[in-house]
Amino acid sequence: MKLSTTRSLNNMSTLRELYIEELQDLYDAENQILEALPKMADKASHPDLQRAFKEHLEQTRGHVQRLEKIFEGLEEKPSGKKCHGMQGLIEEGEELMKKNLDDDVLDAGLIAAAQKVEHYEMAGYGTVRTFARQLGEEDAANLLQETLNEEGRTDEKLTRLAENNINKEAAR
Amino acid sequence: MKLSTTRSLNNMSTLRELYIEELQDLYDAENQILEALPKMADKASHPDLQRAFKEHLEQTRGHVQRLEKIFEGLEEKPSGKKCHGMQGLIEEGEELMKKNLDDDVLDAGLIAAAQKVEHYEMAGYGTVRTFARQLGEEDAANLLQETLNEEGRTDEKLTRLAENNINKEAAR
Numbered sequence: 001m002k003l004s005t006t007r008s009l010n011n012m013s014t015l016r017e018l019y020i021e022e023l024q025d026l027y028d029a030e031n032q033i034l035e036a037l038p039k040m041a042d043k044a045s046h047p048d049l050q051r052a053f054k055e056h057l058e059q060t061r062g063h064v065q066r067l068e069k070i071f072e073g074l075e076e077k078p079s080g081k082k083c084h085g086m087q088g089l090i091e092e093g094e095e096l097m098k099k100n101l102d103d104d105v106l107d108a109g110l111i112a113a114a115q116k117v118e119h120y121e122m123a124g125y126g127t128v129r130t131f132a133r134q135l136g137e138e139d140a141a142n143l144l145q146e147t148l149n150e151e152g153r154t155d156e157k158l159t160r161l162a163e164n165n166i167n168k169e170a171a172r
Numbered sequence: 173m174k175l176s177t178t179r180s181l182n183n184m185s186t187l188r189e190l191y192i193e194e195l196q197d198l199y200d201a202e203n204q205i206l207e208a209l210p211k212m213a214d215k216a217s218h219p220d221l222q223r224a225f226k227e228h229l230e231q232t233r234g235h236v237q238r239l240e241k242i243f244e245g246l247e248e249k250p251s252g253k254k255c256h257g258m259q260g261l262i263e264e265g266e267e268l269m270k271k272n273l274d275d276d277v278l279d280a281g282l283i284a285a286a287q288k289v290e291h292y293e294m295a296g297y298g299t300v301r302t303f304a305r306q307l308g309e310e311d312a313a314n315l316l317q318e319t320l321n322e323e324g325r326t327d328e329k330l331t332r333l334a335e336n337n338i339n340k341e342a343a344r
Contacts, residue, residue: 013277015277018284084267085260085261085264088256088261089257091257092255095256101185102185105190111299112190112194115295116295116296119294119295120288162299162302
């Protein structure tokens with residue numbers, strides 16, 4: 001391990017350490033989402049969109065529990081990293097919600113913001129699922145794949161809402 | 173348009189305005205990527221990953237030109253919005269690059285960072301493509317779909333690099 005001498009400074013010189021750091025990033029991201037989703041559900045007008053946000057809030061609680069289970073197995077702490085990526089995405093959503101928009105336009109914007117959040121998570125969970133497999137952590141890989149599938153389905157649901165209902169009303 | 177009286181304060185009360193704002197967000201995001209990619213290519217060790225970043229840099233120049241063409245057609249300015257989402261993602265990549273990591277681990281981390289960037293763009297381009305269709309802007313929708321396809325292929329290429337080569341070396 002050629003970086004062993006600088007290990008205390010960098011504390012991340014193996015794939016396992018990168019895996020843990022990415023998991024901590026997702027854990028912080030999920031917790032930021034837990035705070036943001038109720039506000040988004042509150043601002044949404046279309047009942048299907050409100051429902052989608054509330055359902056995803058429930059799912060997100062499950063994603064946090066899965067991550068906690070993985071951290072237990074690894075004997076590592078889940079907290080300790082701030083996810084700047086998610087912070088930026090949530091700031092964008094908050095900027096949008098501050099504007100006095102027509103309900104339908106705000107709904108279209110909320111879907112756009114939520115899909116960026118979903119895609120962040122899809123990229124993140126895809127990464128840690130691949131890392132888990134390469135590290136031989138099969139149980140963790142399966143749990144992460146379950147979350148990845150749920151994030152993907154939420155993204156598809158949001159696309160359907162955008163295409164079928166909400167934006168058509170906004171475009172009128 | 174019920175918000176017409178507050179239009180000057182909010183300047184975004186129609187889907188067209190939201191569409192332009194999302195395009196401006198992507199324009200700023202692409203320009204941030206143009207700055208970040210050469211640094212990422214420089215830090216990457218695996219020749220396939222270096223090549224992937226350099227190829228994507230070329231593609232990104234094309235994406236910027238497509239956006240400029242769309243703005244010309246809309247008679248709107250491309251600049252004016254700061255993309256906080258991309259800023260956060262790029263900060264994450266920069267934090268990673270500051271650490272003295274083993275080459276293979278850094279490559280795995282660079283792929284993870286790049287896939288978050290790709291997914292941000294996939295979400296953003298999916299949104300504006302849908303908006304363009306709903307606004308009857310078919311030429312723009314087609315250009316945006318082309319970029320969306322290229323972002324998706326880049327993401328798949330990065331997944332293959334992660335699964336087939338690079339991370340296996342990092343996990344050794």
